[in-house]
Amino acid sequence: xxxxxxxxxxxxxxxxxxxxxxxxxxxxxxxxxxxxxxxxxxxxxxxxxxxxxxxxxxxxxxxxxxxxxxxxxxxxxxxxxxxxxxxxxxxxxxxxxxxxxxxxxxxx
Amino acid sequence: xxxxxxxxxxxxxxxxxxxxxxxxxxxxxxxxxxxxxxxxxxxxxxxxxxxxxxxxxxxxxxxxxxxxxxxxxxxxxxxxxxxxxxxxxxxxxxxxxxxxxxxxxxxxxxxxxxx
Numbered sequence: 001x002x003x004x005x006x007x008x009x010x011x012x013x014x015x016x017x018x019x020x021x022x023x024x025x026x027x028x029x030x031x032x033x034x035x036x037x038x039x040x041x042x043x044x045x046x047x048x049x050x051x052x053x054x055x056x057x058x059x060x061x062x063x064x065x066x067x068x069x070x071x072x073x074x075x076x077x078x079x080x081x082x083x084x085x086x087x088x089x090x091x092x093x094x095x096x097x098x099x100x101x102x103x104x105x106x107x108x
Numbered sequence: 109x110x111x112x113x114x115x116x117x118x119x120x121x122x123x124x125x126x127x128x129x130x131x132x133x134x135x136x137x138x139x140x141x142x143x144x145x146x147x148x149x150x151x152x153x154x155x156x157x158x159x160x161x162x163x164x165x166x167x168x169x170x171x172x173x174x175x176x177x178x179x180x181x182x183x184x185x186x187x188x189x190x191x192x193x194x195x196x197x198x199x200x201x202x203x204x205x206x207x208x209x210x211x212x213x214x215x216x217x218x219x220x221x222x223x
Contacts, residue, residue, distance in 0.1 A: 035209035037152075044202055044216050045144075045152065050209035088152055092208035096168035099152040 002027055002091050004100035012106040019076040021103045023089035028069050033092045036065055036074045039102075040085045048087075049074065081107050109134035111141075111203055111214035118220045119193050126189035127217045129203030136184035137161045140207040143177060143188050146216075147199045157207060158186060193221045 003026040013019055023034065032052035037045040047056040049065035052072055064075045076083055084107045089100040114128040129141060143155040156167040160179040167177070178187045186203055198221045204210035 033208065037210070039152075044213040045204075045210070046213070047206075047209055047211055056209075056211070086151075090152075090154070090209070095157075095166045096170070097154045097208075099154060102151045 001096060002029065002093060002098055004089050004091060004098055006087075006089060006100035006103045008103060009101075010104045010106060012108055013079055014108045015079050015081055017079050019074075019079055019083070019105055021074040021076075021087055021105075023067075023072040023074070023100050025070045025072075025091060029072070029091050030093055032068055034065075034067070034072050035090045035092065036063075037088045037090065038083075038085045039088065040082075045088065076105075079105075079107060083107060109136060109139060109205055109212065111205060111212065113201075113203060113214040113217045116218040116220070118222070120223055121193060121195055121221055123193050123221075124189070124191050125193055125219065126187050127201060127219065129186040129188075129214050131184045131186075131205070137181050139205045139211075141177075141179070141186040142204045142206060142210050143175075144202045144204060144210070145171075145199045146202065155188075155201075159207075160184075160186065193219075195221050195223075197221050 007022045034052045036049040039045040053065045086102045109131045112130045137160045140157045142157040145153040155171045158165045158177040200216045202216045204213040
């Protein structure tokens with residue numbers, strides 16, 4: 001089973017700044033089979049990125065994904081107050097798929 | 109496809125439960141449905157996926173034997189059920205559409221198990 005470790009646990013930034021969230025896998029995530037989700041307080045998660053770098057429908061281009069192998073990054077440029085959320089990565093190399101433990105993004 | 113989940117449930121340990129996830133606005137049988145658990149204040153846990161077309165299922169071993177996924181294509185609905193609930197089953201349960209990445213999600217069903 002692939003274990004995903006996200007860092008940092010909490011990130012506190014100001015509007016307009018850039019956020020860089022990390023997701024590290026315990027083994028190679030083949031074919032870049034990695035997705036990112038956003039979960040705002042009290043809401044269901046929402047798909048942001050799949051295939052490590054492809055934005056889901058309706059996701060602003062402020063959100064971008066990159067990486068390969070065992071190291072992946074979600075970047076949010078030009079933070080807005082509405083980006084307050086917990087962000088999760090998830091692999092889908094083989095079942096059981098797993099999620100990272102999440103990074104909480106706070107907006108100052 | 110939009111997913112609408114059944115309402116919150118309060119149960120006692122040992123009781124059975126079946127929650128639902130109804131799809132609308134598309135071809136329900138063409139897409140896998142996944143289930144995700146979120147315990148209070150915790151992260152997301154992938155429980156498994158089911159294909160409505162033929163009821164093929166893939167369980168997370170951590171959940172296999174304790175929960176059962178099923179579908180009824182005739183009413184575009186997927187189900188998650190327990191035969192004997194435990195207090196540790198208290199959580200929000202989400203259904204979501206997708207085989208690999210989870211494209212769109214239901215609103216969640218809160219299950220509370222308490223004596």
